Amino acid sequence: MLLIFHDTASASDYVSSTLIEKVRTKPKAVLGLATGGTMEPIYARFVEQALRLQLDVSGLTTFNLDEYVGLRPDHPKSYAAYMHHHLFRHLKFDRARLHLPDGLSTDLDSHSLDYSAKVERCGGIDLQLLGVGGNGHIGFNEPGTPFDSRCHVVQLSERTRMDNSRFFDSGATVPASAITMGMSDIIQAREIVLVATGESKAEIVAEWYENGVTEAIPFTLLKRHTRAKIVLDDAAASLLPDSVRRSRASA
Numbered sequence: 589m590l591l592i593f594h595d596t597a598s599a600s601d602y603v604s605s606t607l608i609e610k611v612r613t614k615p616k617a618v619l620g621l622a623t624g625g626t627m628e629p630i631y632a633r634f635v636e637q638a639l640r641l642q643l644d645v646s647g648l649t650t651f652n653l654d655e656y657v658g659l660r661p662d663h664p665k666s667y668a669a670y671m672h673h674h675l676f677r678h679l680k681f682d683r684a685r686l687h688l689p690d691g692l693s694t695d696l697d698s699h700s701l702d703y704s705a706k707v708e709r710c711g712g713i714d715l716q717l718l719g720v721g722g723n724g725h726i727g728f729n730e731p732g733t734p735f736d737s738r739c740h741v742v743q744l745s746e747r748t749r750m751d752n753s754r755f756f757d758s759g760a761t762v763p764a765s766a767i768t769m770g771m772s773d774i775i776q777a778r779e780i781v782l783v784a785t786g787e788s789k790a791e792i793v794a795e796w797y798e799n800g801v802t803e804a805i806p807f808t809l810l811k812r813h814t815r816a817k818i819v820l821d822d823a824a825a826s827l828l829p830d831s832v833r834r835s836r837a838s839a
């Protein structure tokens with residue numbers, strides 16, 4: 589299902605309310621979480637709503653999609669630090685139920701396998717949040733990643749490292765590799781909400797729309813999921829055909 593909102597704030601409000609509803613109906617839900625600029629206004633809104641509603645998040649289990657290899661959890665640019673800053677520190681989560689891949693593991697391959705297995709042991713993901721990279725990656729599954737992949741170590745493409753350099757201080761280098769949940773882990777989630785906002789996502793959203801399911805554009809795999817929502821703002825939807833934009837403009 590494609591939902592187009594007027595601006596980033598209303599798209600973020602919608603996603604936050606979807607999360608709130610999930611927690612209310614299933615307080616022990618397993619959530620798949622993402623990082624990145626797209627998620628920041630969503631987590632900010634979620635924290636605000638959850639505090640106002642006194643939502644109990646202590647029963648939730650979370651699995652983050654990815655983490656850079658080589659960054660300590662307290663490194664300010666690690667995804668562990670991002671999650672702490674934007675979400676975890678604000679609400680009373682049960683810390684033992686919050687999971688991120690460990691980019692410092694001495695055996696990254698077996699750690700990755702364990703991570704996929706742990707998701708399964710926890711009953712699988714109820715609701716997976718996703719952003720999308722400018723090249724169509726989801727998690728850090730770069731174009732060409734096999735659809736049957738499980739959690740694994742990935743060499744980041746130059747494009748992704750360049751896109752993400754905006755989060756690093758000038759002069760600091762973006763790590764060359766990361767651990768990411770695989771395409772198969774992601775698509776097994778019972779429900780998926782992918783969010784793309786801003787002009788920089790317009791081209792990949794148009795490519796997603798025009799193409800069939802192809803490993804060259806990882807994001808297209810979501811077309812096979814019966815409960816996947818693609819949430820856009822007007823800017824990200826700006827290169828979609830007018831007919832699509834008009835027919836979806838009611839969101």
Ligand code: F6R
Nearest residue numbers: 622623624625626719720721727
């Ligand atoms: C982050 C992640 C990535 C981002 C994507 C978009 O955990 O999995 O796939 O969602 O790179 O990043 P932003 O939102 O910064 O444009």
